Amino acid sequence: MQIGCCWFDINQSTLSNQSNDTSWKMAKVEFAVLELLVRFRDQVLSKEQLLQQIPQEHRTQAKLQEAIERLRFFLGEESAQLLEAIDDQGFILHTRMKSSVKRTISGPLASMTKQKYGLLIAQLVLLIILIHSFFDPSESIKPVNEHQIVTSSGIVSYYPVSNSGEPAGELENLSRFFVQQIEACERVLWDDIFVSLTHNQRVISIVLKREVKGKTEVKNVKGISPDTSKGYIDQTWLKRSGICG
Structure with a gap:
């Protein structure tokens, strides 16, 4: 499944960055988080929902935040925008890059x-x-x-x-x-x-x-x-x- 510049292979538990030709054999925590986000793409998932997906021995807020940061780092600066935090309560994985939409607004907005x-x-x-x-x-x-x-x-x-x-x-x-x-x-x-x-x-x-x-x-x-x-x-x-x- 395509996520920005990366290809997510669920069967192989790998995330491949096609822009720099690197591949990541994902750990259980990162894979569990990304797999759930992909399954409910374009939907807001609460932190509690994501925590329930993580193996019990790693089920902490710190591990979840660490997994999100690692996913964003591997996705790269541009594709990382697809993984958005919603008011510090949950996350959403977008299908399309929001920056590709034509805008008439300049500056911080x-x-x-x-x-x-x-x-x-x-x-x-x-x-x-x-x-x-x-x-x-x-x-x-x-x-x-x-x-x-x-x-x-x-x-x-x-x-x-x-x-x-x-x-x-x-x-x-x-x-x-x-x-x-x-x-x-x-x-x-x-x-x-x-x-x-x-x-x-x-x-x-x-x-x-x-x-x-x-x-x-x-x-x-x-x-x-x-x-x-x-x-x-x-x-x-x-x-x-x-x-x-």
Whole structure:
């Protein structure tokens, strides 16, 4: 299977770089990681999924990161861009080089992938909303639909933020499910929750805001799913992410 300038032979457990005519007989860890990424190409895989693929005696975050770095090193500077980290939570192996797409953007954004660009736009929208709420409280500006969630610890404002390229219906489905989970929390730790959906409905970006002793606190949380399901968003995940207590 072709991966940029390299050929991955699954049967022989080898990765051959055709640009410098070198071949690598892969160790078990690197082979296991690449084999799973190839099997689910163009899909985001969480670190937990990749760790489960690694032999048990090597199943550590350090070994996984080391394997990713070795794979990128052998792929070379250009082809290594195909193996992308997603917000320090998972990885995706792209089929095509993003740099081959014609761009009209120059500067630092020119090397940005489509996924990262979409996520950046979503986060900028969230930031604009937050700036309005910080510095212009007298204005009744509602760039997104506000929902009041009644919880046992008080009222929480929830804002679903639409992202260009993502179906509106998917955000509505996510909102209904997310609100149900928030309502079930014993205690919600934040006053305002902004949620957007990116990366082909697989990455959820959440911005949290609250007032503590006259100061505004903001926190960013991301959730990754290997598919479009949102079942991982439960009470355990909400508490681990610091959204609920």
